[in-house]
Amino acid sequence: MLIKLYEENPNQREIEKVLEVLRSGGIIIYPTDTVYGIGCDITNARAVEKVAQYKNVKIEKSNMSFICSDLSHLSDYAKPISNSIFKLLKRNLPGPFTFILEANSNVPKYFKGKKKTVGIRVPDNNIIREIVRQLGNPILSTSIHDEDEVLEYTTDPELIHEKFENFADLVIDGGFGDNIPSTVIDCTSDIPEITRQGKGELEE
Template sequence: MLIKLYEENPNQREIEKVLEVLRDGGIIIYPTDTVYGIGCDITNVKAVEKIAHYKKVQIEKSNMSFICSDLSHLSDYTKPISNTVFKLLKRNLPGPFTFILEANSNVPKYFKGKKKTVGIRVPDNNIIREIVRQLGNPILSTSVYDEDTVIEYTTDPELIHEKFDDFADLVIDGGYGDNVPSTVIDCTVDLPVIIRQGKGIVQE
């Protein structure tokens, strides 16, 4: 299924279709402020395992992160953070960044493994944030982007739909995507450090 949503005013009837797919354990492909993402409700282990299998990774060893709707939602899944880290998050979110933080017990065990951390995104894209807000749970975030082969299908939602039709239950057309991934910042060390420079300049 391919549906069109507009960031300025996402149609509630179409959002309901997305929520129904997610609640049924389905997989969606959605726009962000960087590349298109592949995701599911993080509480549905079968859907998470399906995505991990598709990406040929083990969940607990993967770099899959998840999307929260805002800063307060993010704090539901992380251990208390310092004022320095809070200010960093507040200055840069919503935005094209993935912050690695210490996970709390609300994060499903299959995500954490031995690493006890979680990557969290709050994209500057109203479509996916509104879906997450109404769902009530974060959505898994892993990109359709392939670092080895930057080709057109990763930015054009209609081509993404063609390529992933057998895998994803629903693709959201939110306009053309980018082919530069998010910047990843590790906040589990004394001084936050950029471990992947992608889209966006961090406001320190």
């Protein structure tokens, strides 16, 4: 299923369709402020497993992150952070950044393994944030990669739908995506460290 949503004013009826897919354990492909993402409700183990198989990784070894609608979800999944780290997040989110934080015990066990961290994303994209807000918990997030060596990320939602219609239950057309991924910042020590420079300049 391919549905069109506009960032300025996402249609509630269409959002309901997306929520229905997520709640029934489906996989969706959605726009962010960087590349298109593929994901599911993080509380649905079977759906998470399916995404991990697509990425050809074990869940606990994967670098998938959680998309939150705002910073109020932070304490649900991350251990308490210092004031300076909180200010850093507040200054840069919503935005094209993934912040790696120490995970707390609420993070579903299948994500953790030996890994004690969680990646948090609050994209500057109203479509996916509104979906997460109405769902009530984060969506798993991992980028769509392309086999094309020139173009690492597919940006056209219609081509994405053509390519993934047998895998994803629903593709959201939110217009052309970007082909630069998010910047990743490791905040697990006192001094935040950029581990992948992608889109966006971090305001420190």
